[in-house]
Amino acid sequence: MKAVIAHINKAFDHRIRLGIMSVLMVNEAVDFNRLKELLDVTDGNLASHIKALEAEEFILVTKQFIGKKPNTTYSATENGKLAFKNHLDALESLIRQSR
Amino acid sequence: METNEYIDQLRDIRSIMDKSTRFLSLSGLSGVLAGVYALIGAIAVDMIIDRSKYPYVTLYSKEFKLICAIAAAVLVLSILTAYILSKGKSRKTGEKLWSSASKRLLVNFAIPLVTGGAFGISLLQTGHYGLIAPVTLIFYGLSLFQASKYTLESIRYLGMSFIALGLINCWFVGYGLYFWALGFGVFHIIYGSVMYFKLERNN
Numbered sequence: 415m416k417a418v419i420a421h422i423n424k425a426f427d428h429r430i431r432l433g434i435m436s437v438l439m440v441n442e443a444v445d446f447n448r449l450k451e452l453l454d455v456t457d458g459n460l461a462s463h464i465k466a467l468e469a470e471e472f473i474l475v476t477k478q479f480i481g482k483k484p485n486t487t488y489s490a491t492e493n494g495k496l497a498f499k500n501h502l503d504a505l506e507s508l509i510r511q512s513r
Numbered sequence: 514m515e516t517n518e519y520i521d522q523l524r525d526i527r528s529i530m531d532k533s534t535r536f537l538s539l540s541g542l543s544g545v546l547a548g549v550y551a552l553i554g555a556i557a558v559d560m561i562i563d564r565s566k567y568p569y570v571t572l573y574s575k576e577f578k579l580i581c582a583i584a585a586a587v588l589v590l591s592i593l594t595a596y597i598l599s600k601g602k603s604r605k606t607g608e609k610l611w612s613s614a615s616k617r618l619l620v621n622f623a624i625p626l627v628t629g630g631a632f633g634i635s636l637l638q639t640g641h642y643g644l645i646a647p648v649t650l651i652f653y654g655l656s657l658f659q660a661s662k663y664t665l666e667s668i669r670y671l672g673m674s675f676i677a678l679g680l681i682n683c684w685f686v687g688y689g690l691y692f693w694a695l696g697f698g699v700f701h702i703i704y705g706s707v708m709y710f711k712l713e714r715n716n
Contacts, residue, residue, distance in 0.1 A: 432522060436529040441613075444533070448613060452533050502526070505519045512516040 423501040425470045430455055430463045435498045438473060438490035445487050464488065472497060536615040536664045538608045540598035541713055544705025547591035552698035554587040555690060562690075572637075587697075602713070618663040626656040646689025650679030650696050665712075671704045 426432055433453040437444055450460055467473045472494030476487045490498070531537065558580050562570060570576045603610045629652020636645050654675030661669035675696055682692040 429522075429525065432526055433529050436526040437533045440530045440534050444613075448533075451609060451612070452529060502523070505523055509516055509519050509523075 423497055423504075425467065425472065426498065426501045428463065430459065431467060434460075434463060434467060434488075435472070435490065435494065438488060439495060439498060443476065443487040443489040445485060449488065467494070470494075470497075532608065532614075534614060534617075534663065535666075536608070536612070536618045538599050538603035538606050538610070539664050539668075540595070540602045541705045541708030541711075543591075543595040543598040544701045544708060546594045546598075546705075547587075548698050548701030548703075548705060550587045550590050550594075551701065552694060554583045555694035555698060557583050558690060614663065618660055621663055622656050622660040624656075625652055625659055628652060629656070643686030643689070644683070646692050647679045647682035647686075650675050650682060650692060652679075653696075654679060665708065667708070671700060674700055674704075 426435060430453055434449060437449060437452055446460070449464075450457065453460065464473065464475075468475055471491055474489050474491050476489065478485055478487075561576050561579055565574075565576050567574075570580065600610050609615075629649055632652065633645050633649050636642070636648060654672045654677075657668050657672030657675060659672075661667070661672060678692060678696050678700070682689065685692070
C-alpha cells in the first residue's frame with residue numbers, strides 16, 4: 415500500500431492540474447483560452463496551476479506571435495506524460511486494492 | 514471513502530480527454546431529418562426519370578439540371594439542419610460549437626468527402642455514370658469512418674455500412690438511385706433515431 419501511495423504524485427493532487435494534464439495528454443498543444451473553456455476556471459486560477467506544473471517541468475510553455483497577437487500554447491513534456499501515466503496507474507491500483 | 518474520490522478523478526480525466534478531442538454535440542435528430550430529405554429527393558428524382566420522354570437522362574437535358582438542383586437542395590438542407598440542431602444541443606451541453614475539436618472534426622470529415630465529390634464529377638465528365646453512386650457512397654462512408662475519431666464514436670458503424678453498401682453497388686450498376694435512397698435515406702434515419710433515443714431523449 416505504501417509503495418502505491420508513493421506514486422500518487424503531489425503535483426497532480428488537484429482537480430485543475432489533473433484537468434490540464436488530461437487535456438495535454440491527448441492534444442499536442444493547446445492555448446490558454448481553450449484550457450480555460452474546457453476546465454471552466456478563472457484566468458488567475460488556471461495561471462497559477464499552469465505555473466506549478468511548469469515549475470515541475472511537466473509542461474512546456476511556448477510563446478509566439480500570430481501576426482501581432484501574442485499566442486501562448488502549452489504542451490506536455492515527456493517527463494510530464496510519464497509522471498501522469500504513473501499517477502494514473504497508481505490511482506487505478508489503489509482502487510483495485512480497496513475492492 | 515477515498516476510493517470513490519479516486520474513481521471520480523479517473524472519470525473526470527476521461528471526460529476531459531474526450532471533451533478536448535471530440536465534438537460530442539452532434540444531434541441524432543439531424544441525421545433522421547437528413548434521411549427524410551434524401552428520401553423525398555430520391556422519390557422526386559424517380560418521378561422525373563419516369564416522366565421523361567427518353568429512357569436515358571442526358572447531361573444537357575432539363576431533367577438533369579432539375580436532378581442536380583434536387584441533390585443540391587437535399588445537401589444544403591441537411592447541412593443547415595445539422596448546424597442548427599447541433600447549435601441547440603451544444604447550448605444545452607455547454608460545449609462550444611466552434612472549437613478546436615469541431616474544427617478537427619470538419620477537416621477530417623471534409624477531406625475524404627471532397628475527394629469523393631471531385632472523383633464523382635470526373636466520373637460524370639468521362640461518362641462512367643454507373644460508378645458515380647458507388648463511389649459517392651464509398652467516399653461518404655470513409656468520411657464518416659474518419660470523422661468518428663473526432664465525434665461520437667458510433668458513427669464508425671454508420672461509415673462501415675456506407676462503405677459496404679457502396680461496394681455492393683459496384684456490382685449492381687444502374688440501380689444507383691435505389692442504393693442512394695437506402696444509404697442516405699434509410700441508413701441516416703435508422704442511425705439517427707438510434708442515436709437520438711440512446712443519447713438525447715433522456716437529457
